[in-house]
Amino acid sequence: xxxxxxxxxxxxxxxxxxxxxxxxxxxxxxxxxxxxxxxxxxxxxxxxxxxxxxxxxxxxxxxxxxxxxxxxxxxxxxxxxxxxxxxxxxxxxxxxxxxxxxxxxxxxxxxxxxxxxxxxxxxxxxxxxxxxxxxxxxxxxxxxxxxxxxxxxxxxxxxxxxxxxxxxxxxxxxxxxxxxxxxxxxxxxxxxxxxxxxxxxxxxxxxxxxxxxxxxxxxxxxxxxxxxxxxxxxxxxxxxxxxxxxxxxxxxxxxxxxxxxxxxxxxxxxxxxxxxxxxxxxxxxxxxxxxxxxxxxxxxxxxxxxxxxxxxxxxxxxxxxxxxxxxxxxxxxxxxxxxxxxxxxxxxxxxxxxxxxxxxxxxxxxxxxxxxxxxxxxxxxxxxxxxxxxxxxxxxxxxxxxxxxxxxxxxxxxxxxxxxxxxxxxxxxxxxxxxxxxxxxxxxxxxxxxxxxxxxxxxxxxxxxxxxxxxxxx
Amino acid sequence: xxxxxxxxxxxxxxxxxxxxxxxxxxxxxxxxxxxxxxxxxxxxxxxxxxxxxxxxxxxxxxxxxxxxxxxxxxxxxxxxxxxxxxxxxxxxxxxxxxxxxxxxxxxxxxxxxxxxxxxxxxxxxxxxxxxxxxxxxxxxxxxxxxxxxxxxxxxxxxxxxxxxxxxxxxxxxxxxxxxxxxxxxxxxxxxxxxxxxxxxxxxxxxxxxxxxxxxxxxxxxxxxxxxxxxxxxxxxxxxxxxxxxxxxxxxxxxxxxxxxxxxxxxxxxxxxxxxxxxxxxxxxxxxxxxxxxxxxxxxxxxxxxxxxxxxxxxxxxxxxxxxxxxxxxxxxxxxxxxxxxxxxxxxxxxxxxxxxxxxxxxxxxxxxxxxxxxxxxxxxxxxxxxxxxxxxxxxxxxxxxxxxxxxxxxxxxxxxxxxxxxxxxxxxxxxxxxxxxxxxxxxxxxxxxxxxxxxxxxxxxxxxxxxxxxxxxxxxxxxxxxxxxxxxxxxxxxxxxxxxxxxxxxxxxxxxxxxxx
Numbered sequence: 001x002x003x004x005x006x007x008x009x010x011x012x013x014x015x016x017x018x019x020x021x022x023x024x025x026x027x028x029x030x031x032x033x034x035x036x037x038x039x040x041x042x043x044x045x046x047x048x049x050x051x052x053x054x055x056x057x058x059x060x061x062x063x064x065x066x067x068x069x070x071x072x073x074x075x076x077x078x079x080x081x082x083x084x085x086x087x088x089x090x091x092x093x094x095x096x097x098x099x100x101x102x103x104x105x106x107x108x109x110x111x112x113x114x115x116x117x118x119x120x121x122x123x124x125x126x127x128x129x130x131x132x133x134x135x136x137x138x139x140x141x142x143x144x145x146x147x148x149x150x151x152x153x154x155x156x157x158x159x160x161x162x163x164x165x166x167x168x169x170x171x172x173x174x175x176x177x178x179x180x181x182x183x184x185x186x187x188x189x190x191x192x193x194x195x196x197x198x199x200x201x202x203x204x205x206x207x208x209x210x211x212x213x214x215x216x217x218x219x220x221x222x223x224x225x226x227x228x229x230x231x232x233x234x235x236x237x238x239x240x241x242x243x244x245x246x247x248x249x250x251x252x253x254x255x256x257x258x259x260x261x262x263x264x265x266x267x268x269x270x271x272x273x274x275x276x277x278x279x280x281x282x283x284x285x286x287x288x289x290x291x292x293x294x295x296x297x298x299x300x301x302x303x304x305x306x307x308x309x310x311x312x313x314x315x316x317x318x319x320x321x322x323x324x325x326x327x328x329x330x331x332x333x334x335x336x337x338x339x340x341x342x343x344x345x346x347x348x349x350x351x352x353x354x355x356x357x358x359x360x361x362x363x364x365x366x367x368x369x370x371x372x373x374x375x376x377x378x379x380x381x382x383x384x385x386x387x388x389x390x391x392x393x394x395x396x397x398x399x400x401x402x403x404x405x406x407x408x409x410x411x412x413x414x415x416x417x418x419x420x421x422x423x424x425x426x427x428x429x430x431x432x433x434x435x436x437x438x439x440x441x442x443x444x445x446x447x448x449x450x451x452x453x454x455x456x457x458x459x460x461x462x463x464x465x466x467x468x469x470x471x472x473x474x
Numbered sequence: 475x476x477x478x479x480x481x482x483x484x485x486x487x488x489x490x491x492x493x494x495x496x497x498x499x500x501x502x503x504x505x506x507x508x509x510x511x512x513x514x515x516x517x518x519x520x521x522x523x524x525x526x527x528x529x530x531x532x533x534x535x536x537x538x539x540x541x542x543x544x545x546x547x548x549x550x551x552x553x554x555x556x557x558x559x560x561x562x563x564x565x566x567x568x569x570x571x572x573x574x575x576x577x578x579x580x581x582x583x584x585x586x587x588x589x590x591x592x593x594x595x596x597x598x599x600x601x602x603x604x605x606x607x608x609x610x611x612x613x614x615x616x617x618x619x620x621x622x623x624x625x626x627x628x629x630x631x632x633x634x635x636x637x638x639x640x641x642x643x644x645x646x647x648x649x650x651x652x653x654x655x656x657x658x659x660x661x662x663x664x665x666x667x668x669x670x671x672x673x674x675x676x677x678x679x680x681x682x683x684x685x686x687x688x689x690x691x692x693x694x695x696x697x698x699x700x701x702x703x704x705x706x707x708x709x710x711x712x713x714x715x716x717x718x719x720x721x722x723x724x725x726x727x728x729x730x731x732x733x734x735x736x737x738x739x740x741x742x743x744x745x746x747x748x749x750x751x752x753x754x755x756x757x758x759x760x761x762x763x764x765x766x767x768x769x770x771x772x773x774x775x776x777x778x779x780x781x782x783x784x785x786x787x788x789x790x791x792x793x794x795x796x797x798x799x800x801x802x803x804x805x806x807x808x809x810x811x812x813x814x815x816x817x818x819x820x821x822x823x824x825x826x827x828x829x830x831x832x833x834x835x836x837x838x839x840x841x842x843x844x845x846x847x848x849x850x851x852x853x854x855x856x857x858x859x860x861x862x863x864x865x866x867x868x869x870x871x872x873x874x875x876x877x878x879x880x881x882x883x884x885x886x887x888x889x890x891x892x893x894x895x896x897x898x899x900x901x902x903x904x905x906x907x908x909x910x911x912x913x914x915x916x917x918x919x920x921x922x923x924x925x926x927x928x929x930x931x932x933x934x935x936x937x938x939x940x941x942x943x944x945x946x947x948x949x950x951x952x953x954x955x956x957x958x959x960x961x962x963x964x965x966x967x968x969x970x971x972x973x974x975x976x977x978x979x980x981x982x983x984x985x986x987x988x989x990x991x
Contacts, residue, residue, distance in 0.1 A: 003612070003638070004638050004717075004720075005614075005638045005639060005640060005713065005714075005717040006717040006718075006720045006721045008590060008591070008614055008640070008651070008652075009651075009652060009692065009693060009717075009721050009723065011590055011652070012588075012652075013590065013591060013651055013652045013654050014586055014588050014589045014590055014591070015589070015590075015591050015592070015593060015654070015656075016579065016582040016583070016586065016589045016591070016592045016593070016608075016613070017592075017593045017595075018579065018582075018592060018593065018594050018595070018596055018604055019488060019593065019594060019595025019596045019618065019619070020488055020595045020618075020657075021488065021491075022914075022915070023593050023595065023618075023656070023657055023914075023915070024593075026655065026914040026915070027654055027655070027656075029914075029955075030654065030655060030661065030914075032654040033586070035575075035576070035582050035585055035586045035589070036575045037575060037576055037577065037578065037579065037581070037582050038486075038575040038576070038577045039486070039488070039577075039596050040486050040537060040577065041486075041512075041514070041536050041537055041596075041597070041600055042600060042603060044484070044535065044536060044537040045514060045535065045536020045537055046536070050603070054603070057606075057607075060610070390574075391574065394574055395577070397576075397581060397584055398576060398577050398578050398580070398581040425578070425580070428578065429577050429578050430537070431577060
């Protein structure tokens with residue numbers, strides 16, 4: 001039924017007011033419904049961007065259809081944890097002396113301090129080098145190939161370093177059949193993902209390779225088709241997690257799920273006790289599960305022609321990169337930004353590495369910063385108020401296409417989290433995706449020194465929209 | 475004297491707020507000039523012409539806020555600090571009022587899914603985009619913004635026809651939809667009269683007068699001033715009157731406009747023929763013969779249009795004619811002229827409402843032939859560039875040449891007040907004719923504001939042994955937030971003669987002018 005103009009005269013009037021606030025106030029005064037828009041000039045008045053947006057707007061029908069498809073794939077994805085395997089066996093095209101790192105691509109000599117530290121640690125861990133000096137030498141001469149984990153269906157937190165012998169979680173998207181991989185979380189403090197590479201780090205990695213990984217793999221193989229991560233994440237959002245910077249509830253839920261199966265394995269009580277203690281002692285253990293769940297979800301949504309949905313955001317401590325569904329695997333890159341946050345005692349902004357890690361895959365998959373309103377506890381940690389956390393999430397509805405069918409937020413009356421980040425809306429509103437993140441020390445091996453909020457660089461979105469306009473408009 | 479600037483990156487305020495803060499800052503001791511403005515290119519041009527475009531301001535971007543203050547060197551830092559405080563107060567009060575406002579049209583649709591109409595009053599360069607988006611999302615549009623190109627207007631209106639949606643504007647100041655006053659509009663009862671108007675104050679005058687007759691309105695739809703020009707071809711007016719023709723609650727339709735382009739006029743009248751409801755046509759100052767061959771009823775003035783519509787609904791005898799008898803007019807004129815000295819000769823009309831001004835210019839030109847104006851009937855009667863009054867002059871203070879960078883005098887009355895006080899210095903001035911427009915959008919006490927100037931102007935003329943006659947009319951209703959009666963009383967208290975309508979005020983002024991000659 002198409003509406004006629006005169007039908008308006010029989011409806012209740014509900015006004016949107018863009019501009020002078022008094023017009024909305026006057027209507028409310030007279031008892032009419034009116035909502036005020038906090039107007040800002042489109043694209044901040046950037047004439048080039050406005051022109052591109054207008055050009056793109058002419059194919060808005062096609063884009064809308066494509067975005068609907070991409071969002072459908074996000075909503076329907078069913079990431080299930082099925083196994084733990086060795087990276088070199090599980091990951092596609094992972095051969096020889098290769099080290100994977102947080103995207104976007106970066107040359108060894110340009111890498112941030114922690115990433116170099118972690119790469120050195122990986123060389124020692126793999127037995128390719130004896131010590132830091134010999135590792136540096138082989139890396140300097142290019143003996144080891146570097147590649148972003150993203151290029152091998154994997155993601156990693158912070159430096160994101162994956163070397164061939166490391167155990168990885170295998171997450172399968174049951175709806176679309178694709179897989180995603182992430183290493184197991186090592187815990188806080190001196191750990192490889194923050195660039196530490198001392199003997200205790202290597203020793204822990206070896207234990208993970210020999211005991212933790214195989215035991216969890218054995219347990220998973222005892223389950224009936226794996227553990228549904230989407231379910232755990234949805235529950236955790238109702239328990240104060242947003243599964244990027246707070247994983248307390250999800251980690252506990254995961255331990256509850258896996259323990260009976262662990263007990264079914266042939267591992268000794270001593271080993272199982274150690275494993276449960278290790279998982280329980282690390283509040284971020286689930287981060288390395290929420291990440292491949294997000295990756296498996298977003299990979300299913302990539303490659304939809306005409307879609308402007310972001311399928312990845314990632315930072316490597318030097319650069320920040322994004323991928324767009326309709327633009328395939330290409331990275332659009334800008335400079336990594338400083339994190340605006342709180343520091344652990346004894347550290348200051350001076351000590352901080354720039355924004356780092358693949359973990360922003362969470363936000364592209366409608367959790368993390370986008371579910372901030374579900375996790376009031378960490379808003380305090382990142383220096384805000386509860387009201388801020390709600391505003392945070394509400395702002396994200398401005399740049400997303402849909403509301404999540406599975407992840408809901410209690411304080412917002414169980415509204416679905418903002419889902420499907422739309423590149424054109426970011427350019428239009430200049431609202432950048434909200435990211436909360438840990439802060440790594442800029443020197444390798446020191447670890448996390450704080451946490452906070454960070455804005456992606458505008459430049460990468462501008463580059464992407466230029467490329468989109470070039471590909472799809474005349 | 476020195477200048478100081480501060481650029482606040484990524485800080486947005488709407489221009490009305492900024493203008494009101496600019497005014498407060500200008501009032502600070504030692505400040506000569508203060509401008510607080512967004513850093514768009516066109517705003518930078520304004521700063522340049524005011525000699526305020528210091529390098530920091532020049533570097534600002536479109537979404538940066540620029541504060542530039544020119545004044546005594548020692549007070550500049552304090553003035554910038556005070557400005558910041560005023561801006562912060564404005565932000566915090568608006569924070570309290572509203573917990574969360576969406577930042578875009580789509581966000582607003584999410585928050586209020588049954589939205590059906592969008593009012594757009596953003597800077598002209600962005601307004602067409604927002605309007606296009608709203609139409610594409612199936613929403614009716616009132617486009618208050620001006621500075622929208624005629625090409626964009628045509629494209630938007632064609633899109634609105636395709637989607638069967640309202641596209642009121644651009645530069646549409648007044649509408650009442652389903653009883654809701656949109657932008658500049660009076661509070662009127664609901665009833666059987668529907669109006670389609672190409673002029674804002676025209677719509678306000680007719681709707682207020684209809685209401686004052688105890689008859690209500692279904693809809694008051696604005697088309698924007700260019701709709702009936704030859705380029706736009708009346709797209710909006712034709713569509714809207716058809717919709718009113720189909721609306722079961724509308725019994726009579728009133729069309730209000732300046733005379734359309736000839737071919738547009740023909741087209742409109744062709745459409746009028748097809749409507750089986752009575753149509754009153756008020757093409758102010760136009761040729762009554764356009765209604766020949768149709769069933770339409772011609773109305774000479776805004777008042778005439780309102781009274782004819784009311785008479786159709788209530789029956790001829792039931793309408794309270796706003797008109798004064800010839801005797802009553804003569805009596806007021808005599809009372810006023812008797813107190814004047816013999817060199818007092820001329821009229822100075824000072825209007826805030828554009829259509830009320832044209833109505834006066836048309837009627838007075840008919841009577842006297844020579845009536846100067848910034849919006850004259852003939853080119854040779856135009857004011858010079860300095861905008862100084864010549865002999866008998868009637869000015870529309872809402873025109874661009876007066877409002878550039880300033881709020882419209884309906885919102886901010888000081889523009890007219892200054893002009894009145896200055897006109898009173900002219901020894902030949904005899905009578906001031908003015909309008910006061912009430913309703914939402916307008917100043918909250920326009921009569922109280924202009925009363926200050928009336929008092930001062932009358933005093934000036936009295937001091938030199940003369941008497942300044944002030945003849946006024948108030949456009950509005952008793953339901954308006956300012957209240958019609960209270961506003962009229964404020965004018966009477968300072969010695970103004972208050973007539974029930976603009977037409978009646980013009981009649982009194984005509985009599986005074988002829989008595990004086």
